Amino acid sequence: MASEMMGPPEEKGPQEAGDIRAAAAREREGREAAATDGAGQAVPGCHALASSLGAPSDGGESGVVKGTPVIAVQAITKHFGSVQALRGVDLEIHGGEVVGLVGDNGAGKSTLVNILSGGLQPNSGSIFVQGRKVTFSSSLEARRLGIETVYQDLSLAPDLTVWANIFLGRELKVKGPLRVFGWLDRKAMAASAEADLERTRIRIQSVSSLAGRLSGGQRQAIAVGRAVAWGSRVILMDEPTAALGVEQQERVGELVSSVAAHGVPILLISHNLPQIHRLCDRVVVLFRGQVVANLRPAESEVDEIVSWITGAALGARRSA
């Protein structure tokens, strides 16, 4: 069941988007077939990416190398003028993990997500993907390494259809002579988008609807569905449930768990602490641009997380 809800892990190198998509579809079919056997299968996309980055490709069940974080940052700093947003942040995310990133407004959560997604460049520090040091000069480079983001502002074009939003930047072109002109394969993209949303249990009556005509919750669902459909290595979610009702929040929660169960880790930013506590394997607390706590919800109550967010726990520790 979980495999039906899972998006396709894919390799997205510097190839043509259409080719990537076609390869991904083949991979997906193969993986789903394996999943029905009940075997704990590797994630082909992650395997391929791990190989391409020089990491061993004989990973475990989740398809990622045990011990090596899928993505890690070391001593990341970022300032905007005189404002120091991040001060030497370290963070590791391993395969299959759901890591909560919490903190008060201005703690640096979105800045960190923007750095991981290639939208911002840090002033110092390093980013490692599968153990290899990388630098992102754009969001595209991060996406090519399988890092997808659900942005707080959703990053949807309201005047484009749902399928166009899902495929923007990775459009499929028709085969044949018209391909030279960049002729779009609209039917294929619409069908694929529908299948992607179906797989993630996101129901939109028509993927040809304009994104701007959908309700806030539906727009958010599309942003989440897009990230899950393309995110082969790690998915960063910045407040993915902010505009959702209770039932839909539960759906996103299920989606997060099922994606992680397939080895693709998720970094989840949310102000919904009960949800964070329930969904996450680990909770990282940012306070004034620094990581001040790395908690396991199984061993910590929500109140303890709150005390780290407000700085009360930090103050208590210092005074002790």
Add this chain to the structure above:
Amino acid sequence: MATRVRLPAAFSAPGTAVAVQPGDQSERPAWLNAVDRFGDFWIVAVLGLLVLIFGLLNTRLFTKGAWLSISNYSVEYLLVAVGETFVILTGGIDLSVGATLGFTGMVSGWVMQGMLNSNDSGLLTTVAGFAVALGLGAVVGAANGLVITRLKLPPFIVTLGSLTAIGAAPSLINGGTEIPTLPNQLASIGNGAVAGWIYTTFIVAVVASLIFGLLLHRTRFGLRTYAIGSNGLSARRAGIKVDGHLVWVYTISGFLAGIAGMMVMANQGVASPLSGQNDELDAIAAVVIGGASLFGGRGHMLGTFVGTMIISLLVTGLVLVNVNGSWTEVVTGLIIIGAVALDQVRLRLAEL
């Protein structure tokens, strides 16, 4: 514009009954849905209404002469409006299209005059004239795009500067006087009419709008043009090279102004330093009347075509009903305001 759809709750599994979401059409009155279905193409009805009104006031509107006049008038505006559509869809504006039209026409005319004086063949001269006008137009457009994207300046200011600078250039060519020595081949394009009903220049303009319409509505370039105007940040995040794309968009605008420059020359039989003046205003008007949003992301090439035809119809129609020509501009201005106001009302209704 896609019609509104009944939307179940997001994430609901197949067959799961869900509550009605905000914006769900099932709650909306039928007349609001009808407004939606009418979509952007209400402007076609406005064109039909204008034809009816002018036709009732003077049946000469339905004669061949009136049609030739309307279609001929529309040629230069349609060509520049097609380029302007791309620009406006990105949320930009190109005020320099009229000046580019005049500039490219004069330079091309000057080159062709020189070639004819050197006893070059008319055909070769015509081809060279086209190459100069189209190439120069593209260069002017690309320069606009580069300045806008590299220096991060507002398109309004940059193209206003181009309008002023390039607008003055024709008066520096050939002493600022008309260039009458043009090849016969070019004149034959201007005078030619298929079966006496459709000018060759009009065919050129329609074919150009068809080709660029397909580019806009069927290709990756077009989709990305919409995406940039709709949400530039999301386009950048999606990996679209927005700056490079914008340079191409302004290049297209300049290129089409170059074609328009040639068509005007073919039509008039001379290269005039006065050509293209204020064309940008009619082009922008046609695009906006056609349903495009000046904020970008919304618009349609068919709308631009209809918008151009409305303006052309107004010019001829008002003459036919013996209204002073100056009223044309008054009416055009009112229609622009009316079109935008109606569009805003329609959008607000769509939100209900």
